[in-house]
Amino acid sequence: MKLYITKASPYARIVRTVVLEKGLADRVEMISARTRETDSPYYGVNPSGRVPYLVRDDGVGMEESGVICVYLDHLDGNPVFDPPGGAQGWEVLRLDALARSLLDGLAVWGREGRRPVQEQSPTILVHEAQRATRMLDRWEREIGNPVMDGPLNLAQITLASALGFTLFLPELEWRKGRRRLSDWFDRVSTNPSLAATAPQTRR
Numbered sequence: 351m352k353l354y355i356t357k358a359s360p361y362a363r364i365v366r367t368v369v370l371e372k373g374l375a376d377r378v379e380m381i382s383a384r385t386r387e388t389d390s391p392y393y394g395v396n397p398s399g400r401v402p403y404l405v406r407d408d409g410v411g412m413e414e415s416g417v418i419c420v421y422l423d424h425l426d427g428n429p430v431f432d433p434p435g436g437a438q439g440w441e442v443l444r445l446d447a448l449a450r451s452l453l454d455g456l457a458v459w460g461r462e463g464r465r466p467v468q469e470q471s472p473t474i475l476v477h478e479a480q481r482a483t484r485m486l487d488r489w490e491r492e493i494g495n496p497v498m499d500g501p502l503n504l505a506q507i508t509l510a511s512a513l514g515f516t517l518f519l520p521e522l523e524w525r526k527g528r529r530r531l532s533d534w535f536d537r538v539s540t541n542p543s544l545a546a547t548a549p550q551t552r553r
Contacts, residue, residue, distance in 0.1 A: 360511040370543035446505040453512035
């Protein structure tokens with residue numbers, strides 16, 4: 351299989367983490383995609399130009415990190431990331447959605463900040479900064495949920511990927527006043543698969 355990624359993409363990081371957790375590194379070839387470039391050859395593979403994008407062994411392509419993670423998790427018939435039944439399962443789904451909401455806003459902020467200064471929208475930048483502050487405050491309260499402790503799950507991976515992406519948004523300074531969330535992030539980041547996929551300062 352071929353997984354098209356960019357190293358800075360937090361969505362690709364979610365899938366890359368699952369690849370390692372499932373022991374699929376030998377079956378999944380990582381390919382750096384050229385995105386947001388006019389006439390990039392990657393658009394012939396995935397016309398949307400988004401990452402991650404998985405080309406399965408049968409040649410069929412799959413987009414969207416959540417879908418790809420479920421597919422990879424079920425390949426061996428022994429999924430470990432399916433939500434459990436009952437109330438705990440709904441908590442996993444709820445917190446994964448909450449983490450993805452944070453991630454989506456940070457991604458918009460990051461994309462806008464990479465545009466030429468004269469093309470940036472101050473309205474978008476302010477809106478996303480305020481949204482991030484609200485979401486991070488919510489996570490400071492939510493991080494004690496048992497779902498966010500114990501064996502790695504998709505809610506934890508998504509939140510860790512979102513917080514890791516803040517490396518590219520140093521103006522956010524999200525750790526200030528959020529000791530519990532900061533401690534959680536430091537702790538979960540020692541997981542080998544998350545450590546191996548951690549973003550670097552160069553994009």
